[in-house]
Amino acid sequence: MAPLFTFFTIFNLFLFVSLFSIADHSRARQHPKRSDSLVLGLTNARSTIKIPKESSTLNLKVSSQSSPTLDMMEPLREVRDGYLISLNLGSPPQIIQVYMDTGSDLTWVPCGNLSFNCIDCDDYANNMPMSKFSPLQSSSCVRDSCASELCSNVHSSDNPYDPCNIAGCSLSTIIKGTCSRPCPSFVYTYGEGVVAGTLTRDTLRVHGSADGGVKREVTNFGFGCAGSTYREPIGISGFGKGSLSLPSQLGFLQKGFSHCFLAFKFANNPNISSPLVVGDLAISSKENLQFTPMLNNPMYPNYYYIGLEGITLGIGSGSVIPVPAKLREFDSSGNGGMLIDSGTTYTHLPQSFYSQLLLELESVINYPRAIEVEARTGFDLCYRVPCTNNVTNAMTIMDVDDHLLPSITFHFMNNVSLVLPQGNNFYAMGAPHNSTVVKCLLFQSMDDEDYGPAGVFGSFQQQNVEVVYDMKMERIGFQTTDCASSSAFQQFHKL
Incomplete structure (x- = not known):
């Protein structure tokens, strides 16, 4: 779902400025443990073919990072216009289904229950359930700091001081790196949709394929907690090359990943999933x-x-x-x-x-x-x-x-x-x-x-x-x- 190649207009900013209502958390957690290969999966559940007038087009964002990794398993499920992966977020874990998207970086999830507002989403709501994440129900959920690298990236800023300035930090605290104000709310645009939310950190749990599916924890996973969206009812897991993406935060950026999307005739079959592999296993023996x-x-x-x-x-x-x-x-x-x-x-x-x-x-x-x-x-x-x-x-x-x-x-x-x-x-x-x-x-x-x-x-x-x-x-x-x-x-x- 590649990002738009034009940045937010003043109109978009004013349109969504009143839509932020996410709980305010101020301190980021420790960086996640890095490892060396991941195995994920995509499962099939397509309802009807999506006609061109509704199909998703393009978006855009920035940045990049890397490191080593581990082995894990997740299911991806095919829906009308993409492939879903289940994320286990929070403490206790909440299972949120999001699109796997190689055309963007940010991972975001719908946040809140009654408070989440999706404009022009009736068609989606009538065809499939929308899972939502509740920050207040997670004891490990925190709002990211304005000084974090991910905060600069979600705001597409080349200057790491910008988010802290937007957050209202004084120049002296910005220079000293002592301002702990939360990362300001962001707006992220897609070809046909817009997402407004806050950058959040929480525990992400994944399955390790090498040890029989034992859960592993990434305690500092950064993602967008979206309170309002336009034509984007389902969250997205970005697989792009930037530091916000899922592979980047899990340490796979210098390795790679692979997928094999099932044919449509397997739609609605809950017993089979499309292979999605991340890390060394994805690129070994592929000559x-x-x-x-x-x-x-x-x-x-x-x-x-x-x-x-x-x-x-x-x-x-x-x-x-x-x-x-x-x-x-x-x-x-x-x-x-x-x-x-x-x-x-x-x-x-x-x-x-x-x-x-x-x-x-x-x-x-x-x-x-x-x-x-x-x-x-x-x-x-x-x-x-x-x-x-x-x-x-x-x-x-x-x-x-x-x-x-x-x-x-x-x-x-x-x-x-x-x-x-x-x-x-x-x-x-x-x-x-x-x-x-x-x-x-x-x-x-x-x-x-x-x-x-x-x-x-x-x-x-x-x-x-x-x-x-x-x-x-x-x-x-x-x-x-x-x-x-x-x-x-x-x-x-x-x-």
Whole structure:
């Protein structure tokens, strides 16, 4: 859910200035123990396909840090527009489900029960429960100090004195480092949402896979305690490269992580989860994968960029459709490149190139268009595809005659060719009817603006692909995989 490439407007600040009502805690705790490898998991529970008008887009924040680590296990659950991970926060622990997001840094949770206010969230509230964290119910919860590094980072400040000045500290106490005022409330923006809250520290409990799932404690975990949000009812666990992110605070920043998102046919299956591994285990013995360079964006160093060089339709027959250079290059302001983002549902491509791709697909697909479905859903290419039988089982709809539609191959830098699994391109909009099923292309266009990433590689297109973020070698690896088999092999389990 990559952060917006524009910072908060004065309007946003005034809009949310009256929305902060979180309990005031003043002293930060000791830094967490560091270790050397983590294993996490993502479980599946998708209700309905998310249409483009609702899909999440992009955001942005800053900073970076590192250290050694441990082994642990958590479940990630697939929902309508992302993958959930359960966080055990507080003393006694409260289980809060949040999105796993490689496109942002901050981990935040909805705080309070009646006091939490989410504006324009009725659609989410009606479709899934929203777990909330209560600071007053945790004996170890404290408000972070204005002098902490995380406080500067959540306010996107290059000057560590700024938050203490905002908090009302005198210049003498700022210079001496003696001001203990709490970190001022923050506003964090996403493409379609805004989060207002306070930076908080509390105990985070995780499971160690090496010792049979024994709980380990991180006593100084920094996260946002959100009292008010706009279109963001569910918390987010940031997996970016900045010091606020979950991997950074757990000490994995110089190692890496990997995930393997389950196919949609496993939605609502509580007995299986998508493998998510953090640390040494994520990057060891992975030389069989294809690796593309992790592009360095000096203006936005905390996000994961890769370079797209072309797209091919069909296996072995089609010619490569060249893509705009901005999908693999940055301008002097840091705009361009392709962001890889688990928090953005569908892959986004520049408008002009996306239109060209649609024309190429139309030229090789001879099935009738489902224009009324396109109008209803907002997807751009929907076809009535013949199927061999009227399968009504929701577990198998996704697999019905996928081979009748062209495959799509992404060509990344370093001669990496990733043939997207067929279920990642066109998606069945419902059960077959009269021996046909309507399938729509689940890609989207990005406005041809002069700021932000030129494209985004979204989570839908990453299903059944093992994706490895190798921080040591500064590269990202891909390999098409049966993620369900991988999950069974790893024996991932729910909390």
